Every structure is written in structure tokens, then in C-alpha cells.
Amino acid sequence: MPGLLVATDPRFADHQPGVGHPERPARLDAVARGIREAGLDEALVAVEPRLATDDDLARVHDRRLVEALDRFGAAGGGAIDADTAMGPRSMEAARLAAGAGLELAERLEAGEADAGFCAVRPPGHHATSRRAMGFCLFNNVAVTAAALADRGERVLIVDYDAHHGNGTEEVFWRDPRVLFVSLHEWPLYPGTGALGDTGADEGAGSTINVPLPSGATGDVYRRAVDDLIAPAAEAHGATWLLVSAGFDGHRADPLTGLGLRAGDFADITGDLLQLVPAGRRLLFLEGGYDLDGLADSVGAALARVADVDHRPEPSTSGGPGSDAVAAARAVHQRAVEGG
Numbered sequence: 001m002p003g004l005l006v007a008t009d010p011r012f013a014d015h016q017p018g019v020g021h022p023e024r025p026a027r028l029d030a031v032a033r034g035i036r037e038a039g040l041d042e043a044l045v046a047v048e049p050r051l052a053t054d055d056d057l058a059r060v061h062d063r064r065l066v067e068a069l070d071r072f073g074a075a076g077g078g079a080i081d082a083d084t085a086m087g088p089r090s091m092e093a094a095r096l097a098a099g100a101g102l103e104l105a106e107r108l109e110a111g112e113a114d115a116g117f118c119a120v121r122p123p124g125h126h127a128t129s130r131r132a133m134g135f136c137l138f139n140n141v142a143v144t145a146a147a148l149a150d151r152g153e154r155v156l157i158v159d160y161d162a163h164h165g166n167g168t169e170e171v172f173w174r175d176p177r178v179l180f181v182s183l184h185e186w187p188l189y190p191g192t193g194a195l196g197d198t199g200a201d202e203g204a205g206s207t208i209n210v211p212l213p214s215g216a217t218g219d220v221y222r223r224a225v226d227d228l229i230a231p232a233a234e235a236h237g238a239t240w241l242l243v244s245a246g247f248d249g250h251r252a253d254p255l256t257g258l259g260l261r262a263g264d265f266a267d268i269t270g271d272l273l274q275l276v277p278a279g280r281r282l283l284f285l286e287g288g289y290d291l292d293g294l295a296d297s298v299g300a301a302l303a304r305v306a307d308v309d310h311r312p313e314p315s316t317s318g319g320p321g322s323d324a325v326a327a328a329r330a331v332h333q334r335a336v337e338g339g
């Protein structure tokens with residue numbers, strides 16, 4: 001059985017954004033349940049994440065943000081904005097969440113497994129170079145992508161969280177080493193991710209946004225992988241795949257309106273894995289706020305990674321959005337041609 005590394009840690013439960021907050025410690029219990037119900041406990045290797053250092057974080061974040069959050073946490077924390085909060089133990093969780101991908105990437109480079117999953121919180125994809133926002137303190141996927149790019153890798157990041165990965169987009173907006181693709185519901189928080197936003201300067205064409213209507217189903221995502229992401233990844237010469245794996249596109253999610261079910265996350269994840277060689281694939285937990293939907297979707301997605309058949313729910317099709325994929329493809333084509 002192909003190996004799967006899973007980085008997680010009990011200290012993630014110490015990040016407490018407040019009573020009633022949807023991004024709650026029980027989410028990682030749901031992830032563990034989904035892994036168990038998929039029968040993957042035997043197939044995976046648990047890895048303790050390491051703490052991201054200031055230098056690791058500085059590849060992506062302004063050092064003043066790191067210092068400010070250090071100070072805020074040491075003083076007990078509190079609300080950062082209307083959605084985002086931290087407590088006294090949140091900084092340790094955030095540094096572990098940002099360090100998990102670094103640890104797994106090095107282990108994959110050493111040949112320990114075919115793929116890795118960072119079962120972490122707080123999530124990361126909304127955090128920009130200078131700002132913690134959208135439940136996110138540091139941009140976990142971007143920290144690993146930047147480290148890999150600095151080692152000469154050609155990185156593909158696919159963000160299938162229901163929300164636009166505005167932070168990841170901002171970090172790599174002008175960076176041709178990283179191809180960033182976001183599929184997200186539109187309109188929805190944070191309001192970025194328009195079809196015409198394709199990167200700038202040397203990074204022109206290395207950002208792809210696929211804004212999708214409420215109710216979009218799995219067939220639309222599969223079409224996006226086949227028609228748009230696969231050819232773009234090939235043209236990019238992708239050597240690594242990092243997935244911002246948010247599961248809030250599940251139709252039961254309380255924060256969003258997409259139409260996905262667990263089987264779709266198996267399909268989409270499986271299709272994406274084909275884009276790079278084994279041993280160069282990392283998934284990062286982002287959103288997912290319906291605990292049963294999260295458990296089923298993580299289980300289905302990771303089963304696919306481990307080559308196990310587990311579909312607690314079927315795939316979906318027939319929803320709106322295929323025209324958005326065609327439009328994104330046309331926009332990307334123009335962007336890479338310099339139009």
C-alpha cells in the first residue's frame with residue numbers, strides 16, 4: 001500500500017478562537033473520525049509537525065506581522081478582526097500548522113511516502129503577507145510552497161476550499177515559480193478571486209481563478225481539472241502539488257452554498273494527484289465546518305490518496321458552473337499569451 005504521512009498534534013486543540021466559532025477544535029476530531037471510518041489508520045504514518053521558525057515564516061510573511069502576533073498572543077490574545085481571534089496558546093498552534101508542511105515535504109523528499117496530509121488548524125489560505133484574517137494566522141500552504149520554490153521546485157497549488165485563497169494569491173501574485181489555481185464560490189467571503197485576476201509582472205498568467213456559482217457540483221470541478229488545471233500544470237512544468245484542501249464546498253456546510261458531497265472530494269483529489277509524480281504531493285486542511293461532511297469528505301479524499309475505495313457519499317453532477325470553467329480557460333489562455 002502506498003504510504004501516506006499525516007501530520008497532526010494535540011496542541012492544535014489549544015487554539016481557541018472563542019465559544020461558538022465555526023473553526024473549532026472539534027474539527028480535527030471529525031478529521032480523525034473520517035480517517036478511522038475510511039479504514040486508513042493502518043495505512044498512514046503519523047508525523048509530529050515541527051514549529052515554523054521566524055525565518056520559515058519570513059519567506060511569506062512580513063516579520064512585523066509575526067512579531068505583532070507573538071506580542072498579542074503573549075498578552076493573552078483576543079479578536080484580530082470580526083472573524084479571526086487568537087488565545088494565549090494560539091501562536092504555538094499556528095507555528096506548528098505552518099511547520100507541518102515543511103516537515104512532511106522533507107520526509108517526502110527523503111522517499112518516506114507517496115503523499116502527505118497536514119491535519120492542522122488554524123487554517124492558512126486567507127492569511128496575506130501582512131495580515132491575519134479569515135480564521136487564518138499564517139499561510140501554511142504558502143510557507144511550504146515558498147520553501148520548495150527556493151529549492152528550485154516548480155510548485156502547483158490548487159485551492160478547492162469554497163472560499164477564495166486570497167492570501168496565497170497575494171503572496172505569489174508576481175512569482176512565476178508557483179502556479180496558483182483557486183476554485184471558489186462567487187460571490188462569497190473574502191470577495192476576491194475574480195475571473196480576470198491572473199497575476200502580474202513575471203507572474204502574469206501564473207494565477208488562475210475559477211469563480212463558481214452557488215450549487216456547483218463535482219462534474220464542474222472535474223472538468224476544471226481536465227480542461228484547465230492539467231494543461232496549465234504541464235505548461236508550468238509542475239514538480240510538486242500542494243492542495244489547499246478545504247471541505248466547506250460540501251453541500252451541508254453552514255457557511256457556503258456549493259453542491260459537493262464526499263465522493264466529489266475523492267474524485268477531485270484523485271484527478272489532481274495524477275498531475276505530479278508520487279512523493280511530491282501534499283494536502284493541507286483549510287476549511288470545512290459541518291463536522292459530518294468534513295469527516296466523510298476527508299475520509300473519501302485520503303482514501304483516494306492511499307488507493308483505498310471508500311465513498312461514504314456518491315459524487316454529484318448536473319449543477320451550474322461549467323461555463324465558468326470555459327471562461328477561466330479562455331482568460332488563462334490570454335494571460336499566458338500576454339494579451
Ligand SMILES: [Zn+2]
Nearest residue numbers: 161162163287
Ligand atoms: Zn473556506
